[in-house]
Amino acid sequence: MDAWRPLRRCRVGRPDPRLRPHGSVAVVAADAPEQPGAHGRGWAVSRRRRAAEPGTVVAYVRVSTDEQAASGAGLEAQRAAIESEVARRGWRIVEWHTDEGLSGGKGVAGRPGLAASLAAVEQGVASVLMVSKSDRLARGLRTLLDVIDRIERAGGAVVATDSTIDTSTAAGRFTTQIMGGVAELESAMISDRTKAALAAKRAAGVRLxxxxxxxxxxxxxxxxxxxxxxxxxxxxxxxxxxxxxxxxxxxxxxxxxxxxxxxxxxxxxxxxxxxxxx
Structure with missing residues (x-):
């Protein structure tokens, strides 16, 4: 019978260097081979994710180039708002992630800080992703809902300190469902208007x-x-x-x-x- 490979312990997330290391770890099987069962049928050791401790927060802040000097949109203002809300709720911040000079119109792949924040929840480092305002996560409703969906599927919650989002409560989750319905309606209406406008261009002889x-x-x-x-x-x-x-x-x-x-x-x-x- 093949020998068991040992589990390895690896740190997850890339916290802001200002934070004191908090020792969050994930336990995964190190390329575990398939092991034969009692009746000769194989089964594989699956990756295991530690459940995040309740009230642990990964904080995300973002500014685009045009917002660097804007009132209320600076990084320090966002950090202060998050720290105040975390203290009010009796939670604790375990990671900070920042995207500087990146638009909220970019997807997750185009914003390393947001990607790391999502990973922190998905890997069990934190149970809550917190921002100062919902537009720090995304400018578009569809992208915002996609981010919320990923966090909820990982068993976490998304909270904005300006009260626009709070999926840690039943009322907040209901509001998110309404937002999803609005996004679907908006998408359908945009599609209809775009098709009509393109058809008008073709009818006018415009080559696309x-x-x-x-x-x-x-x-x-x-x-x-x-x-x-x-x-x-x-x-x-x-x-x-x-x-x-x-x-x-x-x-x-x-x-x-x-x-x-x-x-x-x-x-x-x-x-x-x-x-x-x-």
């Missing part, structure tokens, strides 16, 4: 190019800058200066490359949504 493989935020930026009066060369220079890769992963943008994006379906959709008032 291929879908772009660029991230939507890049296409939106190009459309916004072009519609704002910037020339194609100026847009290209800005993208190169900011290190934005092309659809093929290249580093060099040309006016013709920008023009191709503007003639694509994604750019047409963004403009159609703007026309539809989305």
């Amino acid at each position: 190019g291929r879908p772009s493989s660029l991230p939507s935020e890049v296409v939106s930026r190009i459309v916004r800058e072009r519609d704002g009066g910037m020339s194609l060369p100026a847009i290209a220079r800005g993208l190169v200066a900011d290190g934005v890769p092309t659809a093929q992963g290249g580093a060099k943008w040309h006016p013709s490359t920008v023009s191709a994006v503007l003639s694509g379906q994604d750019a047409a959709r963004i403009r159609a949504e703007a026309m539809a008032g989305v």
Whole structure:
């Protein structure tokens, strides 16, 4: 019979360096092999996650570049609000995570601090993800609900200190369900308006190019800058200066490359949504 491999203990999460280490650990099976049972049938040792201690908080703060100096949106103001709420509830903060200069429009993959915060709850380091305001998690309702869903599936709760979200209570969870229904209705209405606007463009003889493989935020930026009066060369220079890769992963943008994006379906959709008032 194969020998058992020992369990290993590994630290999880990447806490803010200002915090005192709290010793949170997760216990996992170290590549455990399949073990034969009494009747010769194999079974595998599964990964085990320690249940988070109630009242343990992973705190998340975020500012985008435009918000660095904005009143009430600074990192220290967010930290103070979270620390005050944690003290009021008698909870304790076990990890801090920060995303600086990153928009709330980015998904989880584009924000390392948010990804680490989610992992802290999913791995049993904390039972609550706390922010100062719900828009620190996401600007869009759908992304916000996706984050809440991940936390709830892990057995945790999401709390915003401004009382916009609190899934640690029955009333808060009910409010989240209502938000989900609103998001579904909004999505359907956006789809209908976008389809109607695109159909109107086709009827008017406007040719729509291929879908772009660029991230939507890049296409939106190009459309916004072009519609704002910037020339194609100026847009290209800005993208190169900011290190934005092309659809093929290249580093060099040309006016013709920008023009191709503007003639694509994604750019047409963004403009159609703007026309539809989305």
